[in-house]
Amino acid sequence: MIEYPNLKSTTLKKEKDYIQIYFRKVYSWMFCGLLLTAFVAWYVSNTAQIVNYILNNKFFLLSLCFLQFMLVFVISNFLNRLSGKTLTTLFMFYSSLTGLTTAGIFSSYNQNTIFTAFITTSFTFLAMCLWGYFTKKDLSYLGNIIIMGIFGIIIASLINLWIQNNLISSIINYVSVIFFTLLVSYDTQKLKNIAKKISLNVNDRDNLRRYAILGALMLYLDFINLFFVILRLIDNNNDDE
Template sequence: MYSPNGTYTDSAPITITNTFFRKVYLWMTAGLAVTALASFMMLSSAAAQQMIFGNRVVFYGLIFAELGLVIAMSAAINRISAATATLMFLGYSALNGITFAAIFLIYTNSSIASAFLVTAGTFGAMSLYGYATKRDLTGLGSFMFMGLVGIIIASVVNIFLQSEMIYWVTSYIGVLVFVGLTAYDTQKIKLIGQAGFANEQERHKAAILGALRLYLDFINLFLMLLRIMGNRR
């Protein structure tokens, strides 16, 4: 289309990308809302807390179920329907909310609120950077992924070592990793939106998968900041 000054501009791809991004963020927000609701329901039931947190088999079973849902959804996204992808994402968000309720039993409400506000501001700033920057963040994403693998390995080892130094080192590095991944994932989602989709089903599934990636970045950044900022009860 022509702009008022007579130059040719093509705003259609930008409009399509922005519409796709709004859908991604709406679903990410929906996932966070489901997580918050599931946590609230857990906290309002002493029987549910006893069943989940009083039994390690049940608790770790839910953790593995969450991990399985994420892996299954990411691996099968091209074969499943958009409705199935949506249900899997919301199911994961609900399961995460159930296990997430534990933080309200460990940390004070004020420190949780503070960590959430810092997370929201940091996430928003880095996501905006990832969307607006012209720099290719592929190298950053690869580096952050290696850092994530290192954090996972160190955290597993620390289950046995119980080292306070490892705990704090992984917490601070974790903040940097998920800050970087937020920018990288945002740029990647933007490029996916610019490439376009064959149909509305594919567009919806891509939005759900994008929402999952940003949801994971947000949640993990929040947990790392809470480990640093949080005051225990």
């Protein structure tokens, strides 16, 4: 009797391999971006003239933030128009700017608080990535919930700038942790679905590079936002003790 190869099984195996290749590239570029951000933030924090200039020049700081917003917009919306190398350069430039604009945390928070926040964020981020990657449950329904939740957080934060209530601030931080942890899992599953769609073009290295940079940017933003929320939460808890 003639035995035919299980083509479906072979295809699934190849797809699984392609997904793993894609995620390795995503996490590699994300790690490079975070490392560059940490280095720039550390270097700038040890250069008093730069820190003072940034903190005392609000227009310059707002300009940097606007430039960051534009870089995210360009990478997200011109993905298929730019080469992988160009997108990589833009992502690394964005990571550098983030380090520049966040260098002030070293003067605002003590090193123990920063280290604790980083470790907590890392483990939380890893756990939610694993859940988003391995869960068979469709997390797409979380998209609108997360978007509405984040908008609510932004509005509440703006209101609290005027009220300046510590209790409201703590509630905002706790709620923010919930939504940003869910966002990590949501984005991870979203990237897994993207990997399945581009698996047929895995031999197109530039195409793979472009989507890897997009994934790296998404998870990078998730990590940074989660880190700062946890940092504020830990700092507030320390102040209450």
